[in-house]
Amino acid sequence: MGVLRAGILGSTLLLGVGTAAAQTGHDHHHQQPAAAASAPCADPTALPSLACATSPTPAFARDGRLWLAWYARGHVYVQSSDDHGASFGPAAVVNRIPEPVDDQGEDRVQIALGPQGQIYLAWTRKLEQRMTGHVRFSRSLDGGRSFSEPVNVNDDPSVIAHRFPALQVNDGNRLFIAWIDKRDLAAAKAAGRDYDGAAVYYATSEDGGKTWPNRKLTDHSCECCRIAMTLDRRGLPLIVYRHVFPGHIRDHALIRFADPDTPLPIQRATDDAWHIRGCPHHGPAIARSGNTPHLAWFTAATNRKGLFYKRLDGSGTPVPFGQPGAERPAIAAAGDTVVLAWKALVDDRTRLYARLSHDGGRHWGQPRELASTDSSSDHPQLLQHQGRFHASWQTASEGYRLLPVSTGETAQ
């Protein structure tokens, strides 16, 4: 029986390569067009490459080296660049034993670099039933030469959803992972009770990822939107996610921490009052500079539709950004500079845009187009290192691009 299953799985992995890039869960995600699928990405004998990944995730190390984590055909890979993405070193394989991984924009491989150059990774391993998964963790302590055997972060082994991990590591090398977890929903169903949405769980590791005690942060989160997590000045998580408030209202909530083991009660972060018994599949983005968190999110409430930004210090009123059809907000901040990025279909091309503020988000410059494609595309990512900002974007026709976002004072 085990042999039969392994044989089928092996053959499926081989046969499925043609649609490997289409292992996505929603129409929003990157899909290889039929023409490109016949190209190298569909060839099972070709080496996996970054160009064939759906949702590569970048991160800067403290020394300015850029790291990129991506997934293809059962394996997570890591590559580094010392010239801001102009060229990359050879790809290192993270997991020795292949496993199917969620690689679809909202749920994507996570990477974070520790204070001594440790490479930390998290991802969702897909299980045999649709929409289920385990959150996995692996690390390298030797600059990417070797990686630890992946372990499950969720301590609940049931075949349900433990997905959409968000990963951070602080200057004290303490790790935080938050994810969407359906064990409470499953328990409610078994007991015949109603339960809206899913739960957000987190785990923090003081031992570099060897142990991960789980804790629930909240019930009733949206079950299919990414979680946004950054660190505050103390190196503690700031988490924003879409919550399901009573009456089926989907608005965002913020979770701060008093210390690594003490999350505080959720605070409402947006007041769109979006009433929907459905799945937006469109999570928020957060960045922090100084004491101010900055939030970007999507909503389709009656009186507020599209992408919005605000400062999360109590002074913020929502500022709309992006044209009709704008999606996938990204945000980064350093000093007084805040950068927003998004993509939109305009004149039949998908275009990547950015917009800057030089006063902590109070005033914004005109949007500028950074790149475009006529093919499918990933969610844009924004990152910064020592005040230099970059947009990261994977598109089917052009492959991976890391684009500088100039923050010069010259008006565009």
Added chain:
Amino acid sequence: MKRWLAVLAVLLLAAPPAAPAATVPLTAEGYRRQLDTWAGSRRLVVLWSVDCPPCQQELAMLGRLRGDNPRLPLTLICTDTQLQPAEVDAILHDHGLTGAESLQFADPVPARLRRAIDPDWYGELPRSYLIEADGHRLAHSGLLPEAPLRAWLEP
């Protein structure tokens, strides 16, 4: 054991093609043609995804409706591009929806198809359109309440 796997792989690769799936791929251009075939009569169009629990509830409700009214003018559009059409068929079968018109997103740039369907739709699911015979349509995001829907479907 390796021979077993090799034989199995060959058998799978050489397997005769399965019966054609009922679910039909849909692109932006295809959608515009689709509108022509629908013109002149009422139709309920529902967009759904497998990665969307409320969508599964919606499909269950539609299955019940269709059970009561087999000639329900219903079109289902699956937005998942990673499923095989036969898998989409299977999900619909589980909800008693075999035989309903079933389409699946197949545009290389899904945003194009979304825009062709409705520039005011942001992709949230389930998404429904109650289309009148004259083409006028009512859009709804999220679960459709069953009672008003039954009333609308009354001849």
